[in-house]
Amino acid sequence: MASLALKNVVKDFGKTRVIHGVDLQVDDGEFVVFVGPSGCGKSTLLRLICGLEQASGGDICLDGERVNDIRAADRGLAMVFQSYALYPHMTVYQNMAFGLENIGLPKDAIRAKVENAARLLRLDDFLARKPTQLSGGQRQRVAIGRAIVREPKIFLFDEPLSNLDAELRVSMRSEITGLHRRLGSTMIYVTHDQVEAMTMADKIVVLRLGRIEQIGSPLELYNRPGNRFVAGFIGSPQMNFLPAAIGADGRVATAYGAAVELPAERRLAAGEACTLGVRPEHLSLAETPGALPLPLTIAGVEQLGGHCLLYGVLPDGATRITVHCAGQRSMRIGDAVTVYAPPASCHLFDKSQEERTVR
Template sequence: MAGVTLRSVRKAFGSVETIHGVDLDVRDGEFVVFVGPSGCGKSTLLRMIAGLEDVTAGEVAIGGRVVNDVEPADRGTAMVFQSYALYPHMTVAQNLSFGLRMNGNPREDTERRVAQAARILQIEPLLGRRPRALSGGQRQRVAIGRAIVREPEVFLFDEPLSNLDAELRVQMRVEIARLHGELGTTMIYVTHDQTEAMTLADRIVVLRAGRVEQIGRPLDLYDHPVNQFVAGFIGSPRMNFLAAESLGGGRLRLTGQGGAEIALPAAQGLAPGQRATLGIRPEHVLGAGQGECDLPLVVDVAEHLGATSYLYGNTKAGEPLVVQAGAARGAHAGDRLTISIPAARAYLFDPDGRRMT
């Protein structure tokens, strides 16, 4: 096993720089997830670690060895891609062993590795089948098994569950978490799905436009986002944001909300008239009179999911707002409700999007 270190890593395609000086330490045996919107650079960063993209500047080290000029096959990594890329004319066993056989690995050792991977992934009954006889989840297991047989120091996953349906994604998340627990190998995983990130990661790296916004444990990012971008990206449904203006003395007036006000300790540093953004998560919104600031809400869409219901609507100022419904669980589109914001659960962001403490 080995850790992965990035020091001032940059990537440019011609005159366009896409990765802007990333620093990161992935500890030996850690499960780290790169997450962010499309185009944020997460897959490019993973491919640079794998050696599939050149590093324009900075250093990539695996197990303490700088690998900038080391061929991908010699870096001690194994990558699992979004596409399964299985050989259709080969059986599962042949797909698993192909790379080892091409490298001249001893037959006995190859058979041992294939048997071990099949046991870990619980695909032993499938070894004689060809890919066309497998489900999507089974094919992804085989793709992961092909990485396991290499016995790498670092596993790299590039959105491996994107082609699966919702039920299989949940199942495979559990399988990957179990795999990490059994192997204890360093894993770096790329996804745009923050639910995958929250459920799999020891630590999450949130990326935006080629820069690291925040690194931390899942609940630390959820509870203590450093800025409005992270606050809005981590959590589903996303955090609600309402425009506000300082009245001085820690009081805020919510813009266009009929004079609604709220006092927040974090607002003490704002001068009168200075603008800010108030954030509140859907699950923290309360019923009328239960918080410090009441607001009218017109329901546009009601999602009743069984154990949880979400109401999507607009405030008086026309700002979208999502509520995890409690007492209003039976609400429907067109209903007019009054919701309340508890000051103790609210976040405050300055005009540049930084969270104010």
Template sequence: MAGLKLSAVRKAYGATTVLHGIDLDVADGEFVVFVGPSGCGKSTLLRSIAGLEEITGGAIAIDGADVTHLPASERGLAMVFQSYALYPHMSVYANMAFALENMGFKRDEIDKRVRRAAEMLRLTDYLERKPRALSGGQRQRVAIGRAIVRDPKIFLFDEPLSNLDAELRVATRKELAALHGEIGGTMIYVTHDQVEAMTLADRIVVLRAGRIEQIGTPLELYNRPDNLFVAGFIGSPRMNLLPGRVTAAGKVALGEGGHEIACATGDLAAGAPVTAGIRPEHLELAPEGQGLPLTIELVERLGGESYLYGSAAGLPQITLKLDGQSEHERGHSVPLAFPQQKLHLFDEAGQAIRP
């Protein structure tokens, strides 16, 4: 296995720049996830690392060696795509062995690698089957097995679970996490699904419009987003982001109603426009007659937890998460409290104000 270093990597198609100077270090054995909305450049970045796209500027190093101008076949990487891309006329065994045969490996070594990968991925009983006789999850495991047998320096995954149904996505996601724990390989994974990113990654790279917005562990991004984009993108349901204005040091008035909350305002002057952020699970119910009145518009009861969606004067929809089975109904009004230690504040430019 190996580490990866990207230095000021740029990619342009004619006058359109897709990647704007990406700098990134991935440690040996690390599981890094690229996440962001459609069109943010995450797949282009992965394909550039793989050598499937020629970069416009910057440098790419794998295990300390410059591979910027090496073709994909000489970089020692293995890529798993969104589509399984299996040979339909070949058995599972033959699909996994094919690349090794082309690389000139001896039959005994091929058999050893294929059977080891099949055991890891629980495919031993399916080695003689054709892809059409497998489920979607099994086909994706074969595609992963085909990468494992090559013993690559780095595994690259381009939205490998997006073709699976919800139940299979969860199951295969667990298998990927277990696989990384077992083989300890360096893995780079692209997804638009921030839940996948949160559950799989050692570190997450959040991309927007070809630029890195923030890099950190899942909990670092969740607990300390650097800006409004990361705050709104990481977390499900998304963070409540409420416009307001600083009224005095440590005080912010929310929306048209001017409900005042205590919040670390840094050196912002009175009157400065801000956005207060708080996650649905961090909101609390205030005593009657206190707090921000929220008029409930929708209640989702999921058994062990309930989600209340509602409105308050001059504010966007607010989501409140409660443990258990809430008895509140549509049309009810509940008072909300904003615990200061759980609040995030962002300035007019969308940057976090740190306490």
């Protein structure tokens, strides 16, 4: 196990800067997830940590030691790739043993390490098979097993579940988090799927355009997003955003005329433009005192059995709202309905200051 520190890390490809002065501390034994949209720099950052890319500036430190100039093979890290990267002509056992054979480990020690990893990953019965005889989930477990036998300081996962179907991704998420609990190792995991981030991480690092937008636990990011980008990226379905302004009375006034009074610590100056955010699951069909009414014209309904999603349009004709409702609803496209946003569940964002939240 090991800790990791990134200090003002920069990466340039030619004249294009893709990582902009990243600072990050990963503590020993943490499960940290890098999340963000495609092209935000999360995989590049992982490759910089691993040593597959050279940093253009800043320091990468493992257990306090600067490793910028240490080769990837000598950093003591193990990377699990999206593509599995297994040797098709080798058996599962040979794939897992290959790296250990290359460093000259005795055969008995190799066998002990491989068999121990196979038991941990429930691969005991597949050691004689080749990758083509395995399912996608089994192949990914072999790739993880190949990393485990090396006993790395830190495990690095680069979107390892992207090639799996939805049901298998759910089970593999559980397997990887269970593996983390059993090994107690430091793990850094890259994904574009915020559901993976929310369900697996001790700490989430939200990236955009090569910069860190916010760092925190899953519930910290969900409950107290640092800006509108984080608020919209964390949570499924995505948070609803309404254009608004602060009235002379301090209340938040929407473009269609309704207003809501938020707690004093969230208020802005009168007349200031802002964005009001509320999550679909916090909207209610039942009116509550002080809640913001949202009169909607239903534009779509998704019945999902245990719950449904209502898609509506506000009276301004442009702002779309998603509502997460428990149970089944008989609403149809074109129906008029009013939903309510409790003040305690509303988020307020200052649009004039780079989407900085005032919560």
